[in-house]
Amino acid sequence: MIRMRAVQTVIPVTIILVLILGGVWFIMLRMPGKRYQGPMPSLTEEQRLLREMLRKDVYKLADEIGDRNVRTNYENLCAAADFIEASLQQTGYKVDRQGYEVSLSGLQGRTCYNLEVEITGSERSGEIVVIGGHYDSLEDTPGANDNASGTAAVLALARAFAGKQTVRTLRFVTFVNEEPPYFQSKDMGSWVYVKRCRQRNENIIGMLSLETIGYYSDEKWSQNYPVAPLGLVYPTAGNFVAFVGNIKSRKLVRDVVGLFRRYAEFPSEAAALPEMLVGVGWSDQWAFWQGGYPGVMVTDTAPFRYPYYHTQEDTPDKIDYDQLAYVVSALEKVVAGLAGCKHETSRVNR
Template structure:
């Protein structure tokens, strides 16, 4: 990490405020929020997000979309196996919130996003008020920088129905041909320092032996952030990990490289090897499908958090000091990716898998 970026990480770490993150999560997670099941809660969440972005100096607007005959999943609470959750929706009408920073530098665009909706009957503090709070706090920090980076913020609708809003946003943004990368913040607030608090998906040890060995060596402690990436976003993932380690408090992380290529071939590989689909379960997957480099930050959701998709997913269960570190590292990575361009970094040209 260069001296300039090291200084940026230190500045952002000092400014990221756990109290503001707590306020954001508490406000958002006071009730379920869903376009279909809890429209009033969704409307209040949207109004809060737009007001906070406006106060931070961003221009935010709703971008409606309509999807017809859309295959997706049910948003019932609980942990029903994926094959039993598949649904065909004749018509879905939703809206993403998209924000731009006036006066941004002319540079490659980086998308920073998180989904705003929840499953039925869950207030969704970790899934995903934690991710939305990171985006809001990053927005406040980024607006204070002397040179404003070219970053687009997106709060996605209908993630819980199968990345519906993200697919609409990825299609719209990819049409510009100027998206350098995307950072997805998905369930990032739950940490458990005790042993045997981190589970692994079935078949994970066979597919990702190195990462599984690291989890086992740490006695399955759920005290880290998982950084899921592909080869196209490997440099950005490594930058995020180094930024999190330099922040206060320092946050350990594990990098997990999805071996699939971006684009349609990656989708086909997921059909051939279903366990790989765990790595594309959030909004970044829609950008991978459009050949846009992306990474996902997560606490691993249901593989750690016992409150996942339950009414007990409340603000009191989250760690706001570590959430501030996630924010600082994420904001710094968005700046790095936009200004430096991870594809131009010498690390991106090294050989080997991922």
């Protein structure tokens, strides 16, 4: 009788656990397309040119300019903004500077800038896709991977779409003040930007935050995760690019990784996770979530892989520019898919 009661208890508990795990997989982890396994293809000539352009921009920001923080080196932060603006203007864009003063004590009078360029959609201009990344660095660090790599990628994608026609409105934005102590505060550049978008009642249908995307390793156990169970689902080698969103952004996550896997022969992983989970909201997509907009972080997972994260050793020589170039060229196809590029010129798998 006791054994029968134990069985009667275990069976429903097991069923509940299976249902919970099935729900977690279906909602958070189930993604379209196949995870690519195999060597990265040789770069095309265009991708090699892209690699050198990315390398040049990363070295400009993290080596020549260096520490880009409003508290420790405001002059460098302004120099970085000037460089980004000039780069975009040279491509033919009109750059919009969104300036604001940080509110921290002792920093009054220091104006910081988000920089934005826009391609107005030809048919559905009210639907907006934002591609962004922050250009500041943690104080006293050169910030090569975090986040000169993401900034260089935003610039490269903006150049790739210059002169193209898109169905939806496409914006490229570089944000200031993502790093502590401004992170997730009213002084965070993306927070200021989203506040303006809400005031204008803009319909942002998707945002990609390019965050720390230049470091990859095939070594086993080079990849860590914020919670242990994720290590049972995802690889132990940090050789993939990750697409991470909150639960409300799960459709965008699926759309983005689906497009990436359609065109790229490069390992990719994706998940839509609770935003309170450590690391999930660690970039500018968090500000868009607060504004009610869907957003996805594109990342090499930063501190869960990159040993030089938030240190003075985060220098340009640590980045794998071949893999960075391949990821960025594949992201061009993703952006084209999201924005509805009418005259798509693929730089991937030619």
